[in-house]
Amino acid sequence: MIQQEDQESLFRLISSYVKKDVVCYAFGGTAMMYYGYKTATKDIDLLFADEDDNNTFIEAINVLGYKRMSMVSVYVEALTKEKRKPEMFTRGDERFDLFVKYVFQTIFRDEMRKRFFARHDYTMSKNTLSVFVLSKEDIIFLKSITQREKDFDDILTIVQKDNNINWDLIINEARWQSRHGDGWAIMDLEQTMQRLKNIIFLKKEYFDRLYRK
Amino acid sequence: MDEETKLLKRIEGKHTLETFMRQTSLKKKSALNLLSLLRKKGYVRTDGGGKQKRIYTISTRIIQRGEGLFTILNRYAKIPVVPPFTHVAHGSYTVENALTDAITLHDFRILQASIYLFNHVKDWSKLYALAKKKQCEQVIGALYDFARITTKTRKMPDRIRQALLRKHPIKRIEILPHIRTDSSEFHAIEKRWNVALPFSKQDQEEMR
Numbered sequence: 001m002i003q004q005e006d007q008e009s010l011f012r013l014i015s016s017y018v019k020k021d022v023v024c025y026a027f028g029g030t031a032m033m034y035y036g037y038k039t040a041t042k043d044i045d046l047l048f049a050d051e052d053d054n055n056t057f058i059e060a061i062n063v064l065g066y067k068r069m070s071m072v073s074v075y076v077e078a079l080t081k082e083k084r085k086p087e088m089f090t091r092g093d094e095r096f097d098l099f100v101k102y103v104f105q106t107i108f109r110d111e112m113r114k115r116f117f118a119r120h121d122y123t124m125s126k127n128t129l130s131v132f133v134l135s136k137e138d139i140i141f142l143k144s145i146t147q148r149e150k151d152f153d154d155i156l157t158i159v160q161k162d163n164n165i166n167w168d169l170i171i172n173e174a175r176w177q178s179r180h181g182d183g184w185a186i187m188d189l190e191q192t193m194q195r196l197k198n199i200i201f202l203k204k205e206y207f208d209r210l211y212r213k
Numbered sequence: 214m215d216e217e218t219k220l221l222k223r224i225e226g227k228h229t230l231e232t233f234m235r236q237t238s239l240k241k242k243s244a245l246n247l248l249s250l251l252r253k254k255g256y257v258r259t260d261g262g263g264k265q266k267r268i269y270t271i272s273t274r275i276i277q278r279g280e281g282l283f284t285i286l287n288r289y290a291k292i293p294v295v296p297p298f299t300h301v302a303h304g305s306y307t308v309e310n311a312l313t314d315a316i317t318l319h320d321f322r323i324l325q326a327s328i329y330l331f332n333h334v335k336d337w338s339k340l341y342a343l344a345k346k347k348q349c350e351q352v353i354g355a356l357y358d359f360a361r362i363t364t365k366t367r368k369m370p371d372r373i374r375q376a377l378l379r380k381h382p383i384k385r386i387e388i389l390p391h392i393r394t395d396s397s398e399f400h401a402i403e404k405r406w407n408v409a410l411p412f413s414k415q416d417q418e419e420m421r
Contacts, residue, residue, distance in 0.1 A: 004275075012303055021346075036255065036275030118277065118299035121306065133299075161218055161273045 001040045002094050004033045010044075010094070015122035015129035017060035022053045022127070025113065027134045027142050028097070029154060034118055034133040037157050042150065043074075043095040045086075046131075047108055054100045057129075058087070066091045076147055079104055103142050105182035112138050112173075136162060137169045144192035145185060155192060159200055167206050174210065186210050221256055221273040228269045277301055285311040289333055290326035291364075291420060308333045309340040316349050316356070321389055321411060324356075328420060331360040337373045350377045352388055355408035359399065363417050382407050 002010070007030065025048070026034060029041025048054040066089040071080050074097075079085065084102035088095060101108050118133040134142070136158055143151040159165055170189065177185040190210055193202055224236055234244045248269055251257045255275035261267045270276070281300035285308060287293040297320070302310070308330045315327035334340055344353040354377040360366045385407050387393075392411040394403070399410050412420075 008303060015304065034277070036272070036277070039275075116298060118301065121281075121300075121302045121304075123302070123304040123306065123310075161222075 001042060002044065003040050006094075007033060007041070007044065011120070011122045011129060011131060012124050013064065014057070014060050015127065016124040017063050018056050018127045018129055019059065020056055020127055021130070022056050022060075023050070023130045023132065024048050024053060024057065025108070025116070025132045025134055027103075027139055028146070029150075030131075031117075031133045031139050032154060032158065034120065034131075035136060035139075035158075037161055038154070043097050045097045045099070047099045047103065047134075049101060049108060049113060051100055054087075054098060057098065058089070061089055061096060064091070066094075066096065069095070074148060079147070104145060106142065106145055106177050106185060107180055107182070109176075135169075137166050138173070140165065140192075141170050141173050141189065145182075145188045147188065152192065152195060155196065156199065159196065167202070168209075171206060171209050218273060221251075221271065224271050225273055226271060228271060229266055230269075233269060279303070280306055282311050282314050285330070286315065286323065286326045289329040291329060292322070292326065294322045294326045307336070307339070309336055309343055312340060312353070313343040313347050313349060316352050316388070317347060319389055321392065324388065324411065325416065325420065328356060328360045329364060331357055331366045332364065334367060334369075337370050341373050341376055344377065350380050351382060351386055351406045351408050353377060355388075355402055355406035355410060358402040358405070359410055359412065359417075362398075363420050378406075385409055 024046045026045065027047055028043065028045030029038065030044045030046070032038050033041055046057070048057070069088045069090045071085060071088050074088070074095075075085075082104045084099075084104055086097040086099045086103075088097050090096070099108070112134060113132070115135045115138070116132040117135050120131045120133070122129040122131070140155050140158060143155050174185045174189040190207070193207065193210075196202060224233065228236070230241070230244060230248075233239075233248065234241060237244060237247065239247065248257055251271065252259065255278075256272055258270045258272075258276050259267060260270065277299050279301040281302050283294065283296040283300055285306075289308075300314075312327055312330045312334070315323050315330070318324075340353065341350070344350045354374070357366070357369055385403075387409045389411040394400075394410045394412055396412075396414040396417070398414070399412070402408075403410055
Protein backbone atom coordinates (compact mmCIF):
# COMPACT_ATOMS: atom_id res chain seq x y z
CA MET A 1 0.00 0.00 0.00
CA ILE A 2 1.12 3.51 -0.71
CA GLN A 3 -0.05 6.48 1.36
CA GLN A 4 -0.93 9.88 -0.06
CA GLU A 5 2.20 11.60 1.31
CA ASP A 6 4.41 8.79 0.00
CA GLN A 7 2.80 9.05 -3.42
CA GLU A 8 3.47 12.79 -3.59
CA SER A 9 7.09 12.26 -2.49
CA LEU A 10 7.46 9.53 -5.09
CA PHE A 11 6.18 11.76 -7.89
CA ARG A 12 8.51 14.52 -6.71
CA LEU A 13 11.40 12.10 -6.86
CA ILE A 14 10.44 10.82 -10.31
CA SER A 15 10.19 14.41 -11.56
CA SER A 16 13.88 14.89 -10.77
CA TYR A 17 14.75 11.92 -12.98
CA VAL A 18 12.57 12.53 -16.05
CA LYS A 19 14.66 13.67 -18.99
CA LYS A 20 11.94 15.89 -20.49
CA ASP A 21 8.54 17.24 -19.48
CA VAL A 22 6.11 14.36 -19.04
CA VAL A 23 2.31 14.46 -19.02
CA CYS A 24 0.33 11.59 -17.57
CA TYR A 25 -3.22 11.01 -16.37
CA ALA A 26 -4.14 9.42 -13.06
CA PHE A 27 -7.31 7.37 -13.01
CA GLY A 28 -7.36 4.64 -10.39
CA GLY A 29 -6.68 4.75 -6.68
CA THR A 30 -4.13 7.46 -7.38
CA ALA A 31 -6.82 9.73 -8.78
CA MET A 32 -9.05 8.89 -5.82
CA MET A 33 -6.33 10.03 -3.45
CA TYR A 34 -6.06 13.35 -5.30
CA TYR A 35 -9.81 13.71 -4.99
CA GLY A 36 -9.56 12.95 -1.29
CA TYR A 37 -11.78 9.86 -1.49
CA LYS A 38 -9.15 7.69 0.15
CA THR A 39 -5.75 7.95 1.73
CA ALA A 40 -3.93 4.86 0.48
CA THR A 41 -3.84 2.74 -2.66
CA LYS A 42 -2.37 -0.58 -3.73
CA ASP A 43 -1.11 0.59 -7.10
CA ILE A 44 -0.48 3.74 -9.10
CA ASP A 45 -2.50 3.67 -12.33
CA LEU A 46 -1.25 6.08 -14.95
CA LEU A 47 -2.38 6.64 -18.49
CA PHE A 48 -0.23 8.25 -21.17
CA ALA A 49 -1.53 9.91 -24.31
CA ASP A 50 1.95 9.84 -25.78
CA GLU A 51 4.25 6.84 -26.21
CA ASP A 52 7.31 9.04 -25.76
CA ASP A 53 6.11 10.30 -22.36
CA ASN A 54 5.54 6.70 -21.29
CA ASN A 55 9.08 5.73 -22.28
CA THR A 56 10.60 8.72 -20.49
CA PHE A 57 8.61 7.84 -17.37
CA ILE A 58 9.73 4.20 -17.53
CA GLU A 59 13.37 5.29 -17.90
CA ALA A 60 13.01 7.39 -14.74
CA ILE A 61 11.40 4.65 -12.64
CA ASN A 62 13.97 2.12 -13.88
CA VAL A 63 16.70 4.35 -12.50
CA LEU A 64 14.84 4.30 -9.18
CA GLY A 65 14.92 0.49 -9.17
CA TYR A 66 11.42 -0.44 -10.35
CA LYS A 67 11.37 -3.78 -12.15
CA ARG A 68 8.90 -5.06 -14.72
CA MET A 69 6.38 -7.61 -13.40
CA SER A 70 3.73 -9.95 -14.76
CA MET A 71 0.07 -8.94 -14.69
CA VAL A 72 -1.20 -12.49 -14.11
CA SER A 73 -1.57 -12.20 -10.34
CA VAL A 74 -3.39 -8.85 -10.54
CA TYR A 75 -5.85 -8.92 -13.45
CA VAL A 76 -8.45 -11.50 -14.42
CA GLU A 77 -7.26 -14.04 -17.00
CA ALA A 78 -9.25 -12.60 -19.89
CA LEU A 79 -7.59 -9.22 -19.47
CA THR A 80 -4.08 -10.68 -19.43
CA LYS A 81 -4.68 -11.88 -22.99
CA GLU A 82 -5.72 -8.44 -24.25
CA LYS A 83 -3.63 -6.78 -26.95
CA ARG A 84 -3.46 -3.43 -25.18
CA LYS A 85 -2.49 -4.40 -21.67
CA PRO A 86 -0.57 -2.27 -19.17
CA GLU A 87 3.12 -2.45 -18.44
CA MET A 88 3.60 -3.12 -14.77
CA PHE A 89 6.55 -2.18 -12.58
CA THR A 90 7.14 -2.88 -8.94
CA ARG A 91 9.54 -2.14 -6.13
CA GLY A 92 8.71 -3.43 -2.66
CA ASP A 93 5.08 -2.67 -1.87
CA GLU A 94 4.62 -0.10 -4.63
CA ARG A 95 3.37 -0.89 -8.09
CA PHE A 96 2.87 1.11 -11.27
CA ASP A 97 0.30 0.09 -13.90
CA LEU A 98 1.14 2.09 -17.01
CA PHE A 99 -1.31 2.30 -19.90
CA VAL A 100 -0.71 4.04 -23.23
CA LYS A 101 -3.63 5.51 -25.23
CA TYR A 102 -5.86 2.57 -24.25
CA VAL A 103 -7.12 0.95 -21.07
CA PHE A 104 -7.47 -2.53 -22.53
CA GLN A 105 -10.08 -1.99 -25.27
CA THR A 106 -11.13 1.45 -24.05
CA ILE A 107 -9.81 4.38 -26.05
CA PHE A 108 -8.36 7.28 -24.10
CA ARG A 109 -10.05 9.93 -26.19
CA ASP A 110 -9.69 13.72 -26.22
CA GLU A 111 -13.00 14.30 -24.41
CA MET A 112 -11.71 12.34 -21.42
CA ARG A 113 -8.53 14.41 -21.39
CA LYS A 114 -10.44 17.68 -21.56
CA ARG A 115 -12.74 16.98 -18.63
CA PHE A 116 -9.93 16.43 -16.13
CA PHE A 117 -10.51 17.49 -12.54
CA ALA A 118 -7.09 18.62 -11.36
CA ARG A 119 -3.55 19.12 -12.49
CA HIS A 120 -0.55 18.50 -10.26
CA ASP A 121 2.83 19.71 -11.50
CA TYR A 122 5.95 18.24 -9.93
CA THR A 123 9.10 20.23 -10.70
CA MET A 124 12.06 19.23 -8.62
CA SER A 125 14.73 19.95 -11.23
CA LYS A 126 14.68 21.14 -14.84
CA ASN A 127 11.72 19.11 -16.08
CA THR A 128 8.12 18.85 -14.97
CA LEU A 129 6.02 15.78 -14.37
CA SER A 130 2.39 16.84 -14.86
CA VAL A 131 -0.21 14.51 -13.40
CA PHE A 132 -3.73 15.24 -14.62
CA VAL A 133 -6.50 13.70 -12.55
CA LEU A 134 -9.38 12.37 -14.62
CA SER A 135 -12.98 13.24 -13.73
CA LYS A 136 -14.74 11.09 -11.14
CA GLU A 137 -17.11 9.85 -13.82
CA ASP A 138 -14.20 8.58 -15.91
CA ILE A 139 -12.65 6.99 -12.82
CA ILE A 140 -15.91 5.10 -12.18
CA PHE A 141 -16.16 4.06 -15.83
CA LEU A 142 -12.54 2.88 -16.07
CA LYS A 143 -12.77 1.07 -12.75
CA SER A 144 -15.83 -0.76 -13.98
CA ILE A 145 -13.85 -2.21 -16.88
CA THR A 146 -10.60 -3.13 -15.09
CA GLN A 147 -12.41 -5.57 -12.76
CA ARG A 148 -9.67 -5.95 -10.19
CA GLU A 149 -10.25 -7.15 -6.67
CA LYS A 150 -10.85 -3.75 -5.08
CA ASP A 151 -12.28 -1.83 -8.03
CA PHE A 152 -15.91 -2.22 -7.04
CA ASP A 153 -15.14 -1.14 -3.46
CA ASP A 154 -13.49 1.98 -4.86
CA ILE A 155 -16.52 2.80 -7.02
CA LEU A 156 -18.69 2.35 -3.96
CA THR A 157 -16.50 4.72 -1.97
CA ILE A 158 -16.84 7.39 -4.66
CA VAL A 159 -20.63 7.15 -4.95
CA GLN A 160 -21.05 7.13 -1.19
CA LYS A 161 -18.83 10.16 -0.65
CA ASP A 162 -20.11 12.14 -3.61
CA ASN A 163 -23.78 12.75 -4.40
CA ASN A 164 -22.92 14.57 -7.56
CA ILE A 165 -22.18 11.80 -10.03
CA ASN A 166 -23.13 12.49 -13.63
CA TRP A 167 -24.39 9.04 -14.64
CA ASP A 168 -25.45 10.34 -18.05
CA LEU A 169 -21.84 11.11 -18.82
CA ILE A 170 -20.69 7.64 -17.73
CA ILE A 171 -23.39 5.95 -19.81
CA ASN A 172 -22.62 8.11 -22.84
CA GLU A 173 -18.95 7.25 -22.52
CA ALA A 174 -19.72 3.52 -22.35
CA ARG A 175 -21.99 3.80 -25.40
CA TRP A 176 -19.32 5.73 -27.35
CA GLN A 177 -16.64 3.21 -26.41
CA SER A 178 -18.93 0.36 -27.37
CA ARG A 179 -19.52 1.94 -30.79
CA HIS A 180 -15.77 2.36 -31.26
CA GLY A 181 -14.51 -1.11 -30.55
CA ASP A 182 -14.84 -1.80 -26.81
CA GLY A 183 -17.40 -4.59 -26.97
CA TRP A 184 -17.39 -5.10 -23.21
CA ALA A 185 -17.81 -1.48 -22.08
CA ILE A 186 -21.60 -1.54 -21.73
CA MET A 187 -21.76 -5.01 -20.21
CA ASP A 188 -19.01 -4.25 -17.66
CA LEU A 189 -20.72 -1.00 -16.70
CA GLU A 190 -24.09 -2.67 -16.39
CA GLN A 191 -22.62 -5.35 -14.16
CA THR A 192 -21.19 -2.65 -11.89
CA MET A 193 -24.45 -0.68 -11.90
CA GLN A 194 -26.46 -3.81 -11.04
CA ARG A 195 -24.25 -4.39 -8.01
CA LEU A 196 -24.49 -0.71 -7.05
CA LYS A 197 -28.28 -0.78 -7.34
CA ASN A 198 -28.42 -3.00 -4.28
CA ILE A 199 -26.64 -0.37 -2.23
CA ILE A 200 -27.54 3.04 -3.67
CA PHE A 201 -30.46 4.41 -5.67
CA LEU A 202 -29.95 4.31 -9.44
CA LYS A 203 -32.77 5.33 -11.76
CA LYS A 204 -34.24 2.65 -14.03
CA GLU A 205 -33.81 5.11 -16.87
CA TYR A 206 -30.02 4.71 -16.64
CA PHE A 207 -30.27 0.97 -17.27
CA ASP A 208 -32.67 1.55 -20.16
CA ARG A 209 -30.32 4.06 -21.74
CA LEU A 210 -27.39 1.63 -21.67
CA TYR A 211 -28.79 -0.54 -24.44
CA ARG A 212 -30.96 2.03 -26.26
CA LYS A 213 -30.05 2.42 -29.94
CA MET B 214 -20.38 3.99 4.72
CA ASP B 215 -18.05 4.58 7.68
CA GLU B 216 -18.95 6.81 10.64
CA GLU B 217 -16.63 9.61 9.54
CA THR B 218 -18.18 9.82 6.05
CA LYS B 219 -21.68 9.82 7.58
CA LEU B 220 -20.72 12.68 9.90
CA LEU B 221 -19.05 14.66 7.10
CA LYS B 222 -22.08 14.24 4.83
CA ARG B 223 -24.30 15.55 7.62
CA ILE B 224 -22.23 18.64 8.30
CA GLU B 225 -20.92 19.35 4.78
CA GLY B 226 -20.91 23.02 3.73
CA LYS B 227 -20.07 26.36 5.30
CA HIS B 228 -20.49 26.92 9.02
CA THR B 229 -19.82 29.39 11.77
CA LEU B 230 -19.07 27.92 15.17
CA GLU B 231 -22.67 28.59 16.23
CA THR B 232 -24.30 26.82 13.25
CA PHE B 233 -21.85 23.96 13.64
CA MET B 234 -22.75 23.60 17.34
CA ARG B 235 -26.44 23.63 16.46
CA GLN B 236 -26.07 21.05 13.70
CA THR B 237 -23.94 18.65 15.73
CA SER B 238 -25.63 19.35 19.10
CA LEU B 239 -22.22 19.76 20.68
CA LYS B 240 -21.03 22.19 23.31
CA LYS B 241 -18.54 24.89 22.27
CA LYS B 242 -15.45 23.06 23.53
CA SER B 243 -16.39 19.74 21.91
CA ALA B 244 -17.35 21.45 18.65
CA LEU B 245 -13.98 23.22 18.49
CA ASN B 246 -12.19 19.96 19.24
CA LEU B 247 -14.06 18.18 16.46
CA LEU B 248 -13.38 20.98 13.98
CA SER B 249 -9.70 20.94 14.90
CA LEU B 250 -9.53 17.18 14.40
CA LEU B 251 -11.25 17.36 11.01
CA ARG B 252 -9.01 20.24 9.95
CA LYS B 253 -5.93 18.17 10.78
CA LYS B 254 -7.30 15.40 8.57
CA GLY B 255 -7.82 17.94 5.77
CA TYR B 256 -11.62 17.98 5.64
CA VAL B 257 -12.00 21.53 6.98
CA ARG B 258 -10.74 24.84 5.63
CA THR B 259 -10.89 27.93 7.83
CA ASP B 260 -11.41 31.48 6.58
CA GLY B 261 -11.63 34.76 8.45
CA GLY B 262 -10.77 35.20 12.08
CA GLY B 263 -9.68 38.33 13.92
CA LYS B 264 -12.23 41.05 13.25
CA GLN B 265 -14.09 38.83 10.80
CA LYS B 266 -16.34 35.97 11.76
CA ARG B 267 -14.54 32.65 11.37
CA ILE B 268 -16.07 30.46 8.67
CA TYR B 269 -15.44 26.73 8.48
CA THR B 270 -15.80 25.04 5.10
CA ILE B 271 -16.38 21.33 5.56
CA SER B 272 -16.04 18.84 2.72
CA THR B 273 -16.51 15.08 2.48
CA ARG B 274 -13.25 15.01 0.52
CA ILE B 275 -9.81 16.13 1.61
CA ILE B 276 -9.42 19.75 0.55
CA GLN B 277 -6.38 20.26 -1.71
CA ARG B 278 -3.95 22.93 -0.61
CA GLY B 279 -0.85 24.40 -2.13
CA GLU B 280 0.40 27.02 -4.51
CA GLY B 281 -0.82 26.81 -8.07
CA LEU B 282 -1.68 28.84 -11.14
CA PHE B 283 -4.96 30.15 -9.78
CA THR B 284 -3.67 31.04 -6.32
CA ILE B 285 -0.96 33.15 -7.96
CA LEU B 286 -3.35 34.70 -10.50
CA ASN B 287 -5.92 35.60 -7.88
CA ARG B 288 -3.30 37.05 -5.56
CA TYR B 289 -2.50 39.82 -8.04
CA ALA B 290 -5.43 40.11 -10.44
CA LYS B 291 -7.88 43.01 -10.15
CA ILE B 292 -10.69 40.73 -11.31
CA PRO B 293 -10.16 37.26 -9.76
CA VAL B 294 -10.92 34.20 -11.85
CA VAL B 295 -12.98 31.16 -10.92
CA PRO B 296 -10.62 28.19 -11.36
CA PRO B 297 -11.91 25.84 -14.07
CA PHE B 298 -9.86 23.07 -12.44
CA THR B 299 -7.67 22.51 -9.41
CA HIS B 300 -4.04 23.25 -10.05
CA VAL B 301 -1.40 22.38 -7.48
CA ALA B 302 2.31 22.83 -8.07
CA HIS B 303 4.79 20.79 -6.09
CA GLY B 304 8.28 22.24 -6.09
CA SER B 305 9.27 25.51 -7.64
CA TYR B 306 6.31 27.39 -9.17
CA THR B 307 6.53 31.13 -9.52
CA VAL B 308 4.87 34.07 -11.27
CA GLU B 309 6.94 33.25 -14.38
CA ASN B 310 5.51 29.72 -14.53
CA ALA B 311 1.99 31.04 -13.94
CA LEU B 312 2.34 33.52 -16.81
CA THR B 313 3.35 30.93 -19.38
CA ASP B 314 0.74 28.45 -18.10
CA ALA B 315 -2.01 31.10 -18.28
CA ILE B 316 -1.27 31.66 -21.96
CA THR B 317 -1.47 27.98 -22.81
CA LEU B 318 -5.00 27.69 -21.35
CA HIS B 319 -6.50 29.96 -24.07
CA ASP B 320 -9.13 31.45 -21.76
CA PHE B 321 -10.01 35.15 -21.96
CA ARG B 322 -10.52 35.77 -18.22
CA ILE B 323 -7.36 33.90 -17.29
CA LEU B 324 -5.41 35.86 -19.89
CA GLN B 325 -6.86 39.10 -18.54
CA ALA B 326 -5.83 38.17 -14.99
CA SER B 327 -2.34 37.21 -16.14
CA ILE B 328 -1.60 40.77 -17.30
CA TYR B 329 -1.10 41.83 -13.66
CA LEU B 330 1.61 39.22 -13.18
CA PHE B 331 4.12 41.17 -15.31
CA ASN B 332 4.55 43.61 -12.44
CA HIS B 333 5.68 40.74 -10.20
CA VAL B 334 8.16 39.04 -12.52
CA LYS B 335 11.48 38.74 -10.72
CA ASP B 336 13.40 36.43 -12.98
CA TRP B 337 13.09 37.61 -16.58
CA SER B 338 15.58 35.00 -17.79
CA LYS B 339 13.37 32.28 -16.35
CA LEU B 340 10.35 33.81 -18.08
CA TYR B 341 12.24 33.81 -21.37
CA ALA B 342 13.39 30.20 -20.90
CA LEU B 343 9.84 29.07 -20.14
CA ALA B 344 8.41 31.03 -23.07
CA LYS B 345 10.97 29.42 -25.35
CA LYS B 346 10.15 25.95 -23.99
CA LYS B 347 6.43 26.48 -24.57
CA GLN B 348 7.03 28.32 -27.84
CA CYS B 349 5.11 31.43 -26.83
CA GLU B 350 7.83 34.09 -26.96
CA GLN B 351 5.84 36.48 -29.17
CA VAL B 352 2.69 36.12 -27.10
CA ILE B 353 4.64 36.96 -23.93
CA GLY B 354 6.15 39.96 -25.69
CA ALA B 355 2.79 41.21 -26.98
CA LEU B 356 1.07 40.76 -23.62
CA TYR B 357 3.94 42.54 -21.90
CA ASP B 358 3.60 45.55 -24.21
CA PHE B 359 -0.14 45.54 -23.58
CA ALA B 360 0.48 45.34 -19.82
CA ARG B 361 2.86 48.33 -20.03
CA ILE B 362 0.12 50.59 -21.43
CA THR B 363 -2.60 49.16 -19.18
CA THR B 364 -1.29 48.60 -15.67
CA LYS B 365 1.74 49.37 -13.57
CA THR B 366 4.40 47.03 -14.94
CA ARG B 367 8.08 46.52 -14.28
CA LYS B 368 10.45 47.19 -17.13
CA MET B 369 11.66 44.17 -19.01
CA PRO B 370 15.45 44.10 -19.52
CA ASP B 371 16.41 45.00 -23.11
CA ARG B 372 18.32 41.77 -23.70
CA ILE B 373 15.19 39.74 -22.87
CA ARG B 374 13.08 41.90 -25.13
CA GLN B 375 15.55 41.45 -27.98
CA ALA B 376 15.63 37.71 -27.37
CA LEU B 377 11.82 37.54 -27.46
CA LEU B 378 11.74 39.58 -30.66
CA ARG B 379 14.24 37.33 -32.39
CA LYS B 380 11.63 34.78 -33.41
CA HIS B 381 9.20 36.56 -35.71
CA PRO B 382 6.45 34.30 -37.02
CA ILE B 383 5.38 34.53 -40.65
CA LYS B 384 1.78 33.71 -39.79
CA ARG B 385 -0.05 35.92 -37.30
CA ILE B 386 -0.62 34.19 -33.95
CA GLU B 387 -4.14 34.34 -32.56
CA ILE B 388 -4.04 33.94 -28.79
CA LEU B 389 -7.79 33.39 -28.70
CA PRO B 390 -9.14 32.40 -32.09
CA HIS B 391 -11.93 34.64 -33.40
CA ILE B 392 -11.42 37.31 -30.72
CA ARG B 393 -9.63 40.37 -32.01
CA THR B 394 -9.09 43.84 -30.67
CA ASP B 395 -11.23 46.71 -31.93
CA SER B 396 -8.74 49.34 -30.87
CA SER B 397 -6.30 50.88 -33.32
CA GLU B 398 -4.11 51.77 -30.32
CA PHE B 399 -2.97 48.16 -30.05
CA HIS B 400 -2.17 47.74 -33.74
CA ALA B 401 1.45 48.79 -33.23
CA ILE B 402 1.88 46.02 -30.64
CA GLU B 403 0.15 43.51 -32.91
CA LYS B 404 2.40 44.47 -35.83
CA ARG B 405 5.57 44.37 -33.73
CA TRP B 406 4.98 40.83 -32.43
CA ASN B 407 2.70 39.54 -35.18
CA VAL B 408 0.18 38.51 -32.54
CA ALA B 409 -3.56 39.28 -32.55
CA LEU B 410 -4.51 40.73 -29.15
CA PRO B 411 -7.93 39.73 -27.85
CA PHE B 412 -8.54 42.81 -25.67
CA SER B 413 -10.84 45.66 -26.59
CA LYS B 414 -10.50 49.26 -25.47
CA GLN B 415 -13.24 48.63 -22.91
CA ASP B 416 -11.39 45.61 -21.51
CA GLN B 417 -8.36 47.83 -21.09
CA GLU B 418 -10.40 50.41 -19.18
CA GLU B 419 -11.76 47.66 -16.88
CA MET B 420 -8.26 46.47 -16.17
CA ARG B 421 -6.86 49.89 -15.24
